[in-house]
Amino acid sequence: MTLKRLLKTPSLLAGTVMLLLLVCAAFLAPYISPYDYTRQDLFAVLQPPSAVHLMGTDQLGRDVCTRLLYAARTDLKVMVLAEIVPFCTGIFLGMLAGYYGKWVDTVITFFTDIFIAFPFYLTVIIIAFVTGSGEHGIYITFMLVGWIVFAKVVKGLSSALCSEEWIAACKTIGLPGYRIIWGHLFVNVLPQAVIVLMTDMVSLLVTVVTLGFLGIGIAPPVPDWGTMISDGKTFIATSWWLSVMPGCAVVYTGIALSLIGDGLADIWRGK
């Protein structure tokens, strides 16, 4: 996947630029944000967007723009960390099920069917009760159920690829199963898995934001877009910027990820 390919695919280019801008802004938040995110200015509560406060202030006089940037750090971090384990587990189990088939496939599908039955938000709430609200609940829940979508997609792809003659050639050469899976199958399923990852990250972001909105997500004073939207809902008629700004941030991130996923899918189909 070369730079040239990236530049030639408009959706991929747009998505990557958008995401890079967001990641840079989040990364540089301590340096570029005009104020401290905990700083309260009780003489400047609920100020609308202006030259002084680009996105206005909230009910405690905190600068919304600063909080938005710091929330980006939190939400992006959670998004990435929560996906790592499910992504790897799902691909691994999917390849095993697709390559070996038979009883291996039956066992893995059995577990897929069990875990897919877990009602997601209920699971998170239960885990939040057990571990206390916060990031841990999200990570644990996603480790339990997030791998399913990857396993299903990779299993289907692996099964199809295993009827290709180059897999048969690897077997006649005498390569053992693990080597065929790691050295040959993995590189062929990875592009499609990454595309699924992009879509999954969007839904994970929505989940994190929803949980924050419900009050069982990331705990204050660490800002996150979900709690910002939730805190702002009381003032939605008068101080719209409190909920709308983080809402736009969520939409922006979702669009960036979707564009990247679309662009990758276009390139992959073109091959």
Place this chain on the structure above:
Amino acid sequence: MTAADTVLNVSHLSLSSSVQKNLVSDVSFSIAPGECLGLVGESGSGKTITLRSILGILPPGIVLTGGSIEKHGSCAMIFQNPVSALDPLCPVVSQLVEVIRCHQKMSRESALVQADELLRMLDLPVSLERLDRYPGQLSGGQCQRIMIAIALACRPDLLLCDEPTTALDVTVQKQIIAVLRNLQHTLEFSMLFVTHNLAVASALCTSLCVMKQGTVVEKGDTKSVLSRPQTEYTKLLIRSVLPVPECGKEE
């Protein structure tokens, strides 16, 4: 040969797509009534899209950029993969009856009678007349015969054949070639037969048109093209037909 003497007259045909100019360029040939012309070439020669352009079923993105196609009569086509060319969820005799009714505007009973006649003409099992079957339940050769029956139900003046025997076993191929030859004599239609196999073309066709990369490199009647090929490519194709010795005990 004047225009009235031909069933099909393709003149200076050119086809292009956005990805590739000159998929077919400056192709000309004509078919007289009762004649069988073989369009011979390898992959990428343009023979299949030339055929499709005659019937007007070009794939999306490919357009006619030059020349003309004059048809003096109706056309029907038979395809390469017989099993996938038929509707898998519809029994075969019903498909045949549907085509007959569509083209000849008759009642279901009369269409069934005609369908039975076609089935007999093509040596299909008599049991099909009583108990209809799905394409998946028939062999490749039988599906191909059904496809020929469907094509002939339209009473065409010209039968277009897109590699109809390539996907079939060699014994079945021989039968289908014999069926086509006999039907051509009986029903007196012309044929345009696309194939990559010169031996098959020589068994069926009275004249040949050799295509390479979108252009016609040689054409003429079969005997002279095969015995006195003018171009290197034709000679290469002739050399590529691997010889099989004559069988001493052959009946």
Place this chain on the structure above:
Amino acid sequence: MTELEVNSCSVWYGSYKALDCIHIQIEKNKTLGLVGESGSGKSTLARTIAGLIIPQTGEIVLESQKLAERRTREQHRKIQMVFQNPDSSLNPKLTVRQILSEPMLFHKIVTRGNVESRCRELLACVQLDSSALDAYPRAFSGGQRQRIALARALSIKPDVLIADEPTSALDVSVQLSILDLLKSIKKDLGLTMLCISHDLGVIYAVCDSVAVMKQGRIVETNTAETFFRHPETEYSRLLLSSVPRMETV
């Protein structure tokens, strides 16, 4: 001297019998042609000999050594196969260099130091330029991919080469060159070959002896000359008479 022997092999797919008690023998440095129509079981037999399918009954004997169900690395190395479809016989995500060097390094035919020169030698053997090493399979034509697949099979110095319909997916003008390549390789490397084809012309061009299969059984085995000139069974005669011949030849 018999190099490869298949004794009473049967393969079932559920209740469908794909191979019924197959007995064949291939002599050292000779080529056996396996002919038959679709559904005859020739591909199943090829894959069984190559170790991809385990027969429910019977055994395969190579150089008087019975091959186990789970073959050893060395047993795998001795029997290699070239497949039918050039579009799916090479891993699309690996370069030609990776495709050729992996088997050799796995079987320790070469060290990391001389793998590059050995790859070049292999490409020269199949008449491809060494610039092909850095390219991906999609850059090549069907005939070229078939040559790369052949190079891969030869890289680990097998004793037996199985060619499963080696030219049926290729253009006719390319067929001759691939068959010539097979013949010269067989001679130069002293290989024993099994060539499967539905095309009797291919069989006549390449094979010393012929076995005819029908519905999972061997119906006739003979030398090539005898088979083509004086076939013994009705089915063989039917196959031979069905070959379309060019009338002016």
